[in-house]
Every structure is written in C-alpha cells, then in structure tokens.
Amino acid sequence: MRRPVLVPRLTPFTSTIFAEMTALATRTGAVNLGQGFPDTDGPAGMLEAAQRAIADGVNQYPPGPGRPELRAAIAAQRAAYGVQFDPDTEVLVTVGATEAIASALLALVDAGDEVILFEPYYDSYAASVALAGATRKVVSLVDGERFSVDLDAVRAAITPKTRAILVNSPHNPTGTVFTREELAGIAALCVEHDLIAITDEVYESITYDGVPHIPLCTFPAMAERTVTISSAGKMFNCTGWKIGWVCAPAPLVAAVRAAKQFLTVVGGAPFQPAVAYALAHESAWVSRLGADLAVKRDRLSAGLAEAGFGVRRSYGTYFVCADVRPLGFADGAELCWQLPERIGVAAVPVQVFTDNPDRWRHIVRFAFCKKDEVLDEAIERLHKLT
Secondary structure, three states, X not given: OOOOOOOHHHHHHOOOHHHHHHHHHHHHOOEEOOOOOOOOOOOHHHHXXXXXXXXXXXXXXXXXXXXXXXXXXXXXXXXXXXXXXXXXXXEEEEOHHHHHHXXXXXXXXXXXXXXXXXXXXXXXXXXXXXXXXXXXXXXXXXXXXXXXOOHHHHHHHOOOOEEEEXXXXXXXXXXXXXXXXXXXXXXXXXXXXXXXXXXXXOOOOOEOOOOOOOOHHHOOOOHHHEEEEXXXXXXXXXXXXXXXXXXXXXXXXXXXXXXXXXXXXXXXXXXHHHHHHHHHHOHHHHHHHHHXXXXXXXXXXXXXXXXXXXEOOOOEOOEEEEEOHHHOOOOHHHHHHHHHHHOOEEOEEHHHHOOOHHHHOOEEEEEOOOOHHHHHHHHHHHHHHO
C-alpha cells in the first residue's frame, strides 16, 4: 500500500487542539476552559419541541434543503437585519456551520484559487480550504486595545488568484467584533476585486457592551456575493444538535447544496422543528443568555487579571484572550500543555490557529461559557501560577 496513506494536503490536519486539550483535561481532572461549549441546556420549550418531534415520528430523512418550517424561521430571523431571503431557494439547512463552510468552499473555490482568512482563524477553515484544493492567504488581526482589522493588509493579500474571503465576526478565538468601518472596508474590496464573501456568524447573538453584530451582506453590492452562515448551536446552547444554515442568493445556495448533498445528505430531523420553534419563540431567552455571558466574561476576565495575565477585552463569543508574558512566560502553547498537570486548568494557545505563530505566541484563549462554580474553581486554581 502507498505510504503515507493520507493525501498530503490533509497531513497537517490529523488532530485538533480541542480534542487534545479536552483529552488532557479529562485525564488530569482539570477544569476545561479550552473547548467552547456550554455546560447548561437551551430553552425548555425548544427541548420539549425536539422530544415531541421524536415521539411524533419525525425521525426519517428531512427534505434535502431542510424542513420548510425551519427554512421559513431562518428567513424570518435574518429579516431582523433588514435582509430578505426566499426560504424555498435562498436558505439551506446544514449539519452545523462547519459543514456549511466546507460545502461553500468546495462548491465555490477551485484548485489553484486563493482564499483569504483572518488569523487567528478557527481551525476548520484551513482544513476546508485544503479540501477544496485551494491556497489560503492569511491576514493577521492587530493585537492592541482590541483585535482589529488591517485593511491595508487585506488589500495587499489580494491577487488575481483570489476567489473568496472568509470573514468570522463575532470572532473566534479573539472575541473581537468587526466594526462597521472594518466591514465596510472589506465589502469595498470584495466589490472592487469581484470576490465571494463567506461569513461565519455563529456568534451573531452573543455580543457585549452594546457592540452590534452587522452582517456583511447588508453593505452596498454585497447581498449578491455573500454566503451568510450561522447555526443554532451557540444561539440556543445546543452545540451537539449540529443544525446550521446557509443564506445567500439562489445561485450561490444551489452551488453550496450541490456539494453539501454528497457530504451528509441531511441531518437532525427531529431537531429541525425544535430549532424552528426556538427561532420564532425564544428571543427573550437568547437575550438573557447574552446578559448572563457578559457577567461570566467579566467574572473570568477579572480573575485572570488578578492572577497576573494581561487580559484582552472580549466583545463577543464565548472567549477571552490573555497575554501570558506578565506572568513570566514566553510561550502560550508551552504553558497550556503544562496547566492541566500543574494547576488543573485547560486552555488553548492561540498560535495554533495561525500561519505566523511567533506573532501570537503570547496569547492564550479561555472559554467562559461555563457555570459560575466552574469558573470560580478555575480562577482559584489559576491564582496558583503567581
């Protein structure tokens, strides 16, 4: 048999930092602030709707594009941003946002094309670009008072081979939220260079301090060239349900569906009506979730600062980033591998989400989407570093 058996373009992606750190946390009994999933359930009405769907026999293949009531609910939710999508032709239900991103890249990007990513980037982006046979070009966010976009660097990264740009805001792992000015600059470059924008907006409902989430598709001339991706997982604390969606003009949705239908075909039949229910009826629950997470952000940020970290402010998502250098450490990855054994806390080094790790070696990401008692235990342990 051929050696190695794995094709070269996938050899960098044989494992993920999330799996590795979660396994280490489990083995050591550490408090896991590495992987971003909540430890409480979503709204009771949504859970009951899923149970009813199972009991009522909604257990076979749903329609390929997704159940009609869910597509209608997604279109209604997007209308709150002032954008209109036809639920029959411009909305596609996927197995989470990860599949939506992979399907979009497989469908819209060809071998030899270039895709711009902002680093640090969620790790599936690089793998999906590789699956498509394309080349990633990275633009580093600027580490300062907030993690910000260097529009000159974006312009410099565009070449005649550039086909698409992948925009994630609210941004994982940094917790930044792109400003209106930053998004307008990205939009102008997309129009100028005829680029497709693929947007990962899974944290759209989780922003803090009055900072708004602004969909890229709402900027001039962007509706026709933007593939908007989101999901129920972060919105309703149901990350294991894997119900995501794509919203875009009909030709783009048809292209994405052409790839998606041969990956998972369909998914999550009884969860689809439950998410439709939640989108239509649980906006108050979502608002409370955002308020609760803001308090948790402040709780963990204060604890990290008291422990000696240089804390960066989070404006959205589940995450807060911290500088390890004030504690006398130079390498965040080295520290993260030590933390579970040393004090019983797991975190994630941001440098693993980059093509330029030296720029990000000092930054570590912590997740605060946990119960207060879990955060308090982690904070108490983190104080042992000083």
